[in-house]
Amino acid sequence: MKRYIKSIALILILIMLAVLGIYFGHRTEEKQMKHCNLSNPNATETTRKVYDYICTLGTTGTLSAQQESTWMGSVDYEMDYLLEATGKLPAIRGLDYMHDDFSGVNERAIKWWNEGGLVTICWHTGADFSGEWKHALETAVEDWDAVFTEGTHENIEFLKGMDKAAEALLELQEAGVTVLWRPFHEFDGKWFWWGKDGSDTFVKLWRMMYDRYTNHWGLNNLIWVLGYSGNGINYSGWYPGDEYVDIIGADSYGGGVQKGLYIKLTAVTQAKPFAFHECGTNPTDTELKTTPWAWFMTWHTNYVTEENTVEALKALYNSDYVITREELPSFKE
Numbered sequence: 001m002k003r004y005i006k007s008i009a010l011i012l013i014l015i016m017l018a019v020l021g022i023y024f025g026h027r028t029e030e031k032q033m034k035h036c037n038l039s040n041p042n043a044t045e046t047t048r049k050v051y052d053y054i055c056t057l058g059t060t061g062t063l064s065a066q067q068e069s070t071w072m073g074s075v076d077y078e079m080d081y082l083l084e085a086t087g088k089l090p091a092i093r094g095l096d097y098m099h100d101d102f103s104g105v106n107e108r109a110i111k112w113w114n115e116g117g118l119v120t121i122c123w124h125t126g127a128d129f130s131g132e133w134k135h136a137l138e139t140a141v142e143d144w145d146a147v148f149t150e151g152t153h154e155n156i157e158f159l160k161g162m163d164k165a166a167e168a169l170l171e172l173q174e175a176g177v178t179v180l181w182r183p184f185h186e187f188d189g190k191w192f193w194w195g196k197d198g199s200d201t202f203v204k205l206w207r208m209m210y211d212r213y214t215n216h217w218g219l220n221n222l223i224w225v226l227g228y229s230g231n232g233i234n235y236s237g238w239y240p241g242d243e244y245v246d247i248i249g250a251d252s253y254g255g256g257v258q259k260g261l262y263i264k265l266t267a268v269t270q271a272k273p274f275a276f277h278e279c280g281t282n283p284t285d286t287e288l289k290t291t292p293w294a295w296f297m298t299w300h301t302n303y304v305t306e307e308n309t310v311e312a313l314k315a316l317y318n319s320d321y322v323i324t325r326e327e328l329p330s331f332k333e
Contacts, residue, residue, distance in 0.1 A: 036051065039244055062294065098132040106168055129162055225277065228261075253279065
């Protein structure tokens with residue numbers, strides 16, 4: 001009889017533990033989903049799928065990404081190099097609207113998306129929303145108060161320039177492409193015009209673009225990526241808020257995974273995925289396993305070809321932990 005009672009008690013304990021496991025597992029999943037809510041409640045179903053997928057990464061794997069160049073004889077210079085060196089292509093292709101290359105970038109973005117990849121776009125541009133990298137460095141906004149005052153000449157002209165990228169992004173939305181949109185990157189470094197006036201101005205600028213693109217243009221295909229520099233010291237002061245951001249990241253060309261950057265980002269918010277959005281020397285898969293980035297992105301030209309050996313690239317791109325383009329799920333509706 002005692003043995004029978006003990007058996008019943010053991011069964012009851014096991015049942016109770018199973019129920020608790022289901023309950024807490026559900027609570028954990030619920031918590032994850034809350035942390036994976038997109039800032040835009042009207043995001044397309046495809047964009048939600050991409051974001052939900054990215055939210056699962058960091059502890060299960062990391063997406064590979066590569067920034068393109070367009071001046072090395074082929075717009076696929078980096079992609080061809082990686083394919084020859086590793087036999088694989090990156091999961092994410094990085095593009096740039098600089099030089100007002102909206103049609104070219106969109107053409108490559110649509111092609112990459114249709115071939116099964118993800119795209120991230122930044123924009124090196126001057127304060128009048130034209131030009132390239134050097135204009136982002138050398139120009140400045142003279143009167144931010146006027147820019148932020150609705151209806152002024154400065155406000156109207158500023159929005160007109162900003163809208164050039166909105167029109168291009170709308171074309172991508174109509175083509176069904178979700179974009180990891182990374183505007184005004186490295187803002188806290190204060191070397192580009194969008195960061196020169198400090199954190200308060202930057203936060204207003206970010207929210208201005210977010211509102212303009214989301215509510216005026218109806219861009220529901222964007223996942224908003226906030227890109228800190230690697231040497232910032234007050235990350236929280238530059239943060240526009242969880243309701244305006246979907247992913248936060250930082251960059252560093254110091255080599256390795258830069259775990260210190262990750263720690264600084266986690267002090268800003270716990271509600272968003274984290275990305276190592278620019279690097280020269282790639283992290284190893286061992287380093288990635290200790291710092292849960294959703295993706296790492298190698299910068300273009302000599303950063304990928306000279307700062308990384310072919311052997312290191314081959315090992316990284318063929319790691320079971322690093323996700324390449326052919327390993328991505330389908331996000332199309």
